[in-house]
Amino acid sequence: MADQRVAVVTGASRGIGRAIATTLAADGQAVVVGYAGNEAAAKEVVEEIAAAGGKAIAAQADVAEEDEVSAMFDLAVDAFGGVDVVVNSAGKLALSPIAELDLDVLDDLHRTNIRGSFVIARESARRIRAGGAIVMLSTSVVGLQFPNYGAYVASKAAVEAMMLILARELRGRDVTVNAVAPGPTATELFFEGKDEATIERLAKQPPLERLGAPADIADVVAFLAGPGGRWVNGQVLRANGGII
Template structure:
């Protein structure tokens, strides 16, 4: 049976449930906090940073919300299936999936270690595909899948060849899945942040390089993870449900 035939529906009076991969740090972590503040029950997916993921779940629970942290390699289909199983067993289903997990290696194309290329693509491409498969099968009507690209796909800065190529693949996958899920009342979009103050972006860069990249038109400033989380919250909400199959450029807002 096709996903269109098997997709569960979401009663209007039932609390919404979100899965956030890469939820222990950076944009994913801010998305976890923002969605929890909006009343979502949140499954915090993480790969290696157990302590901040569990701390986030504890903070949400202490504040009266619902959250659980689950370790999962996004490129492992069994672990990702278990992540979705947890959302269904703990909270009753899945309404929103925010796929923020990713890797970045920087090097000129001529110099990039192909082992690093394989690792990057395993997480960024295969991982996105694996998460998207489960999302397509399990998100309830009225829900949303939000993936992450990057402004670098358009800016084409040197040393970002492998990373940009992987995110270009994410954009293509996102657009096609949006069309495949047509009629399901499920939106599928990718957010393409500009330079954002995360560990992934800041690592290995000096202040001059960061400032120069942030000033590239049309970005013009260094965003924060909280900025991007606001965009995620909008796309996850009923108010953002008219946006589908789009590359949403974001650097503190939709531009």
């Protein structure tokens, strides 16, 4: 349909990003499934969306590379006519006490999480159509301040600050800019390197006493990207089941 909204979702080949892509498609949006390296997984997402009657196309892009990101947006325009929603779910996680962190790991983490978010934000600001929505993924650990998350939280705090400024810079454009900050969410990335006791402890922290599911986060993003979220702008939504 001519008025179909078009979403670009980075990090969409697995985890929260995949859930966001399929949820936006179920809401009727055409989706560009952005991925860094796992082409097979991205194609699976495209096939899942198509099987459910939606429209999707895969696009490889390192979010920190401006030419690759520009090409991903070009693909969205060529395939579907424009860009109305951008969700930056691409990110890296590294856990270590600050005193012990290898600075090469820090640089790699921040290249994706800070530079990558900035590149996506910049391209979004240049390309997104009136009535659009930009959603960045942060983390509730910015507020919870768990040990070992220093480098990761530093990167996501930068994302939140960037988002708040972009929301104000887009004054008059009819574009919303928000961040969603998940709490512990049951993804491959979350389970990696954690023993059962740690997982159980984290699951018990919210008053709802469970881990978040990727769909829980996707539903929040879909709200911000849809008609119901038009009056929410320049905000960080901490989707964590009530952890304080």
